[in-house]
Amino acid sequence: MGKRSMPFLSSKETQQLLKKQKFPLCNTLIAKNEQELAKAFSQLKTPIVLKISSPDIIHKTDKGYVKTNITNLEEANTQFHNMLQQAKNEKAIVEGVIIQEHIAGIELIIGAKRDPQFGPVVAIGMGGIYVEVLKDIQFCICPVSVIEAEELINSLHGRALLEGYRGMKKANKKAIIDILLKTSSLIMRHPEILEMDLNPLMVSEKEALIVDARIAVEQK
Amino acid sequence: MKRNLKPLLKPTSIALIGASRDENSVGYGILKNLLTGCPEKFICSDCRAFEGNVYPVNPKADLILGKQCYASILQVKASIDLAIIAVPAEFVQQVVIECISKKVKSIIIISAGFAEVDSKGKEMQQTIKQLVTKANIPTLGPNCLGIINPIDHVNASFSPGMPPTGGVTFISQSGALADSVIDWALEERYGFRAIITIGNKVDLSEVDFIEHFGNDPATKAICLYVESIEKGKEFISVCQKVSKKKPIIILKSGRTEKGIQAAGSHTGSLAGSYDVYKAAFKKAGVITADTVTELFDLSLSLAEMPPCDNNIAIITNAGGPGVLCADYLEQEEVNVVTLKESTVKKLDKSGKMHPAYSRHNPLDLVGDARPERYETALKVLLKERYISGAIVIQTLQTMTDPVKDSEMIIKARKQFPLKPILCVYMGGRFTKEGVKLLQEAHVSHFSELKQATTCMKALVSRKKWLSMYVKKEKKHILKRRKK
Numbered sequence: 001m002g003k004r005s006m007p008f009l010s011s012k013e014t015q016q017l018l019k020k021q022k023f024p025l026c027n028t029l030i031a032k033n034e035q036e037l038a039k040a041f042s043q044l045k046t047p048i049v050l051k052i053s054s055p056d057i058i059h060k061t062d063k064g065y066v067k068t069n070i071t072n073l074e075e076a077n078t079q080f081h082n083m084l085q086q087a088k089n090e091k092a093i094v095e096g097v098i099i100q101e102h103i104a105g106i107e108l109i110i111g112a113k114r115d116p117q118f119g120p121v122v123a124i125g126m127g128g129i130y131v132e133v134l135k136d137i138q139f140c141i142c143p144v145s146v147i148e149a150e151e152l153i154n155s156l157h158g159r160a161l162l163e164g165y166r167g168m169k170k171a172n173k174k175a176i177i178d179i180l181l182k183t184s185s186l187i188m189r190h191p192e193i194l195e196m197d198l199n200p201l202m203v204s205e206k207e208a209l210i211v212d213a214r215i216a217v218e219q220k
Numbered sequence: 221m222k223r224n225l226k227p228l229l230k231p232t233s234i235a236l237i238g239a240s241r242d243e244n245s246v247g248y249g250i251l252k253n254l255l256t257g258c259p260e261k262f263i264c265s266d267c268r269a270f271e272g273n274v275y276p277v278n279p280k281a282d283l284i285l286g287k288q289c290y291a292s293i294l295q296v297k298a299s300i301d302l303a304i305i306a307v308p309a310e311f312v313q314q315v316v317i318e319c320i321s322k323k324v325k326s327i328i329i330i331s332a333g334f335a336e337v338d339s340k341g342k343e344m345q346q347t348i349k350q351l352v353t354k355a356n357i358p359t360l361g362p363n364c365l366g367i368i369n370p371i372d373h374v375n376a377s378f379s380p381g382m383p384p385t386g387g388v389t390f391i392s393q394s395g396a397l398a399d400s401v402i403d404w405a406l407e408e409r410y411g412f413r414a415i416i417t418i419g420n421k422v423d424l425s426e427v428d429f430i431e432h433f434g435n436d437p438a439t440k441a442i443c444l445y446v447e448s449i450e451k452g453k454e455f456i457s458v459c460q461k462v463s464k465k466k467p468i469i470i471l472k473s474g475r476t477e478k479g480i481q482a483a484g485s486h487t488g489s490l491a492g493s494y495d496v497y498k499a500a501f502k503k504a505g506v507i508t509a510d511t512v513t514e515l516f517d518l519s520l521s522l523a524e525m526p527p528c529d530n531n532i533a534i535i536t537n538a539g540g541p542g543v544l545c546a547d548y549l550e551q552e553e554v555n556v557v558t559l560k561e562s563t564v565k566k567l568d569k570s571g572k573m574h575p576a577y578s579r580h581n582p583l584d585l586v587g588d589a590r591p592e593r594y595e596t597a598l599k600v601l602l603k604e605r606y607i608s609g610a611i612v613i614q615t616l617q618t619m620t621d622p623v624k625d626s627e628m629i630i631k632a633r634k635q636f637p638l639k640p641i642l643c644v645y646m647g648g649r650f651t652k653e654g655v656k657l658l659q660e661a662h663v664s665h666f667s668e669l670k671q672a673t674t675c676m677k678a679l680v681s682r683k684k685w686l687s688m689y690v691k692k693e694k695k696h697i698l699k700r701r702k703k
Contacts, residue, residue, distance in 0.1 A: 111487025117452030118500045123487045139499035141456065147688065148503075195488040216488075 007219045011053040026209040032096040040099040046071045047102045056092040105202035112187040113195045120187040126158040128200035144184035149177040175208035192218045223358045225432045227325035230372045231301035232272040238306030239276030247306045249378035258381030268373035293322050300324040309333030320355040329361035349422045364419025365395030386411015387440030387523045389433045393447045413439045434462030441523035443469045456504045463505030467522040471515040521664040521675035525640035527683035529608040531557045534582035535597045536613035537589035542582030548673035572596040587617050591624035598632040602639050609640040616647045622654025630661040642672040
């Protein structure tokens, strides 16, 4: 977990910006107390996932800030309170707890950064939280074209997983390409964006959904 | 921004400030190279003397190597296309001011001791930058080897001589690398159009030379050794334009350097600087090499051979090497084409094949293959529309004739000019003559199979890249018409 060394947009701001640009987001609700948690829980299908929403906490899974496979409200309440207490102990700024439905699919990461020599660069990688170990990641200098986006996907070592492997259905590649193009446009049109992660991006036969995102902006 | 590099690359008059009588000095070495093409101890038939006028400048000498010396460049009456500065760093600024006053058309600063050393050097370099930028005089260096231009007979450097002439232009951020390449080229008979060492890039950078040689008809391929690229976006846009005309191959060092990243996003910390450079090269249509050998292998084959579709045949008189070759090609995702029944029938009908020949690709002609068998195989296979190029392997048996085999290959290249043939003569002493014939006919030859397969992959990739661009442009034109 890092201290705030790069200014990230809040969960709400991130969601708003991505929604405005028509990025496909997984249905995400946020609760600051038990009542809001109960309300959110009733709106979603189980199993659900709880995650802390904090600009200070980057690697949520490592520190136990992601609780999956929650099937009832009692369990949700327990985990909710535990998470908030832990964050309080670690003196992190907390916006609330995120509640989402569990999304099945292949886990990808799509991101972008600004290179001092070559300008904005888009990245796509396999593995979500394992991406740093697997290092199966491909880069493209912006602007990214449709052909380049296709090539990025086809250059991943794990691309067979997207082709329908071992009984799994073929992933919606068009949806992934769309997100790559949108990411390229976004960082090109917004010079204040320094870096961004759409991680994880869950891809299935039907669609690609962004489950979590972080956008770092220049502080004025 | 386009600069006029003609006076730098093809000068008619050169001044050398810092010319010296000391035979072991840089100032002497450059003068000798200008006057004869190479140092006394490395004289060979590839040396060419500069045909224009040379004006050594040294206030302490009257005559060096038979040439009259001047106390300062300002005392030279004639106009100067190129001023080469080889004085200690602390005197360079003053000399640059004099050159500007003299209105020289270009400058090479050989002297070291600038930004590569310390902050004082950096400051001196910055001052020089301001001076030459204001005066708009194209300036190379400082801290470089100079320029070697064998085609126009100019050795404006302290290199160990001049390489043979050819179609490859080499731009290097390392002068020492360029030096060793020259000696290697003389032995291997590898030809260059020009060798440019860029040094500290106070003014001119690789981008300027890629643009210039992109428009030079004598350049068939451009290769580079770089450590860093400062003008990233310009680099990409210039390379994209030039890559459509001729191949650019690059060897970049500094790959394991880890950028210092503030604790930020995953993407930020995962994008190592070499990953970004690789992405930039891909965007620019530039081909990357992993070693110095690969850099020059790729440059030569891309300069000499046409790019082709992904359908390759292997013709060999040795089974083992044939299989190895197929292995390497498949690893590179190059298609080792399956021979059609009709093709095999044609080979059978020729009556030239060994009864036990392989009847598939790799086409094993068997160890006793004489030139006629190679000739037949090449003619039959390359005539097929579904076969786009070939790798020819030769091993030496009692009846093998490398010279005549080469003649057959050279004939096939003339017959099928759009289909590349890459040769691997596995041997040494008694294959030399055959290899020489290939080299003289500009047919790419390698001693190791992997070199040939790497180059074949590059030819296939280049064709794919070129057709993608033509497709893109056609699409773009159609889009505009529809509007």
